[in-house]
Amino acid sequence: MAGRLQVNPTRMELKRLKTRLKTAERGHKLLKDKSDEMIRRFMEYAKENKRLREQVEKELSSALTTFIVAKAVSDDAVVQEAVAMPSKTLKLEMDSQNVMSVVVPVIKVQQSSSQDKYPYSFSSVTAELDSSIEVMGGLLESMVKLAEIEKTCNMLAIEIEKNRRRVNALEYVMIPQLEETIKFITMKLDENERSNIVRLVKVKSLIKKEG
Amino acid sequence: MREGKIAVIGDKDLILAFKAISMEVFCADTKEEGEKLVRSLAKNYSVIFITENLAEQMDGLLAKYKTKAYPAIIPIPASGKSNGYGMRGIKADVERAIGTDILFNKED
Numbered sequence: 001m002a003g004r005l006q007v008n009p010t011r012m013e014l015k016r017l018k019t020r021l022k023t024a025e026r027g028h029k030l031l032k033d034k035s036d037e038m039i040r041r042f043m044e045y046a047k048e049n050k051r052l053r054e055q056v057e058k059e060l061s062s063a064l065t066t067f068i069v070a071k072a073v074s075d076d077a078v079v080q081e082a083v084a085m086p087s088k089t090l091k092l093e094m095d096s097q098n099v100m101s102v103v104v105p106v107i108k109v110q111q112s113s114s115q116d117k118y119p120y121s122f123s124s125v126t127a128e129l130d131s132s133i134e135v136m137g138g139l140l141e142s143m144v145k146l147a148e149i150e151k152t153c154n155m156l157a158i159e160i161e162k163n164r165r166r167v168n169a170l171e172y173v174m175i176p177q178l179e180e181t182i183k184f185i186t187m188k189l190d191e192n193e194r195s196n197i198v199r200l201v202k203v204k205s206l207i208k209k210e211g
Numbered sequence: 212m213r214e215g216k217i218a219v220i221g222d223k224d225l226i227l228a229f230k231a232i233s234m235e236v237f238c239a240d241t242k243e244e245g246e247k248l249v250r251s252l253a254k255n256y257s258v259i260f261i262t263e264n265l266a267e268q269m270d271g272l273l274a275k276y277k278t279k280a281y282p283a284i285i286p287i288p289a290s291g292k293s294n295g296y297g298m299r300g301i302k303a304d305v306e307r308a309i310g311t312d313i314l315f316n317k318e319d
């Protein structure tokens with residue numbers, strides 16, 4: 001088991017340890033509450049993450065498959081040229097948010113609005129390319145959202161793990177250790193008290209006998 | 212509030228599709244190329260998408276970036292069916308946080 005701390009059995013030490021125990025217990029309770037709340041939040045994010053990932057994976061796979069087909073049916077150079085100059089510029093607005101004292105990213109897409117969806121003229125490329133690029137364009141927002149949520153999930157998971165270690169260290173090491181030391185000091189002090197009383201009684205009886 | 216950019220790492224055929232929606236694309240075929248790219252891109256880009264098969268090989272390196280807010284490195288499926296790497300990531304997160312997987316078990 002935890003064993004006791006190496007301290008001198010004095011009244012001062014006892015008082016100090018009692019305060020430490022109080023702090024440790026309070027800290028343990030707070031951390032445990034934090035852990036509960038973090039797990040609740042994490043589950044919300046994880047569910048959202050799963051839903052979003054399923055959706056993005058499904059749509060992206062099909063869009064990419066269409067793209068590959070489009071690439072196969074038309075000339076390589078034509079496709080290269082068609083996508084070389086995107087019609088929109090893409091900017092991300094990055095911010096951060098505090099979720100249970102974990103700083104997580106908040107990412108927003110800013111697309112410069114441009115009238116045409118397609119960065120090329122229709123004459124040279126196939127319809128497959130059109131449709132795949134349209135789907136991809138629509139997916140952009142979900143992909144960025146997925147990035148944000150997945151990152152949040154990652155970070156929360158790591159933080160929850162760390163926090164659980166702290167809670168366990170307090171619960172199973174620190175608090176039992178303190179309790180045991182406090183018990184030890186109290187017993188020691190009581191023992192001293194008793195031996196003192198015995199000594200006094202003895203001395204008194206000695207004095208009586210001599211006098 | 213800062214501004215960021217998106218990068219996509221993957222094989223040459225696929226990444227063209229991302230270029231069309233104005234992401235910046237980088238081509239990597241092997242693990243070494245991919246790792247080199249991730250290291251250099253991590254400084255300048257806030258979101259990096261990597262195709263699943265490539266991400267799977269670089270697991271160790273990607274784990275390093277998990278603790279920081281930026282960059283967010285996200286696996287995406289290559290063409291065809293997803294091989295489930297991304298989903299395994301979520302599963303691992305849930306297991307890590309809760310100790311057991313309660314999100315995916317429900318469906319089985």
